[in-house]
Amino acid sequence: xxxxxxxxxxxxxxxxxxxLLILGGTGDASELAAIAYTIPNLKVxxxxxxxxxxxxxxxxxxxxxxxxxxxxxxxxxxxEQIDLLIDATHPFxxxxxxxxxxxxxxxxxxxxxxxxxxxxKNKGDNWIEVESVExxxxxxxxxxKRVFLTIGRxxxxxxxxxxxxxxxxxxxxxxxxxxPLPSGKLxxxxxxxxxxxxKKLLLEYEIDTIVSKNSGGGATYAKIIAARExxxxxxxxxxxVMPEGEKxxxxxxxxxxxxxxxxxx
Numbered sequence: 001x002x003x004x005x006x007x008x009x010x011x012x013x014x015x016x017x018x019x020l021l022i023l024g025g026t027g028d029a030s031e032l033a034a035i036a037y038t039i040p041n042l043k044v045x046x047x048x049x050x051x052x053x054x055x056x057x058x059x060x061x062x063x064x065x066x067x068x069x070x071x072x073x074x075x076x077x078x079x080e081q082i083d084l085l086i087d088a089t090h091p092f093x094x095x096x097x098x099x100x101x102x103x104x105x106x107x108x109x110x111x112x113x114x115x116x117x118x119x120x121k122n123k124g125d126n127w128i129e130v131e132s133v134e135x136x137x138x139x140x141x142x143x144x145k146r147v148f149l150t151i152g153r154x155x156x157x158x159x160x161x162x163x164x165x166x167x168x169x170x171x172x173x174x175x176x177x178x179x180p181l182p183s184g185k186l187x188x189x190x191x192x193x194x195x196x197x198x199k200k201l202l203l204e205y206e207i208d209t210i211v212s213k214n215s216g217g218g219a220t221y222a223k224i225i226a227a228r229e230x231x232x233x234x235x236x237x238x239x240x241v242m243p244e245g246e247k248x249x250x251x252x253x254x255x256x257x258x259x260x261x262x263x264x265x
């Protein structure tokens with residue numbers, strides 16, 4: 001049977017490849033990429049900042065490194081002909097989220113922010129909420145003697161001059177050479193961490209205060225439960241303000257958004 005012109009046109013439209021860029025670096029981003037990768041005619045590209053030396057397995061086309069600010073991201077979106085963008089970066093990687101919001105507005109493509117919910121203070125929690133890592137460092141001398149510092153490897157310097165406090169520091173990768181470090185012990189480990197192990201760690205090192213970013217999610221929440229059960233203070237660094245735009249809190253809803261957008265192609 002001879003295919004009509006309309007049939008040919010419809011087939012081409014059905015086979016159109018759509019390009020999705022996921023700004024990653026979180027477990028949610030990897031989970032989202034794995035599901036999106038199974039969708040026919042969807043090209044999945046995942047961008048990682050490169051802050052960990054051995055990121056987990058991520059499906060799709062993976063690029064590592066920054067874009068060079070808003071203009072660099074705009075250029076990338078146009079050059080790579082990106083149709084859709086999902087920002088699934090870490091809740092504390094706010095600069096890339098602001099850059100992405102500005103870039104997609106300029107380019108004119110749909111975008112979504114996948115932001116996991118922040119931890120909420122529960123009964124029994126002894127939280128001291130602060131607006132920044134620097135503020136946390138400023139108040140520690142009046143609160144603590146032995147601190148479990150769980151803010152990653154890039155913001156340890158503000159605590160380096162606190163000579164009267166001993167620090168247990170945990171990070172995925174070692175700090176860059178030349179960065180001043182607080183006195184204490186550095187351990188390298190990747191979550192998730194069990195409640196039993198977190199309680200054991202806090203007791204073994206006689207920790208009286210935890211400093212943590214309110215990252216949300218389950219991979220490192222055990223330390224918050226452990227602190228609650230052991231009566232240990234938590235200096236909780238709050239998140240920065242995020243840009244306006246469509247947002248969701250879970251991978252399932254992000255996939256629903258993606259499928260709805262694919263319906264227009």
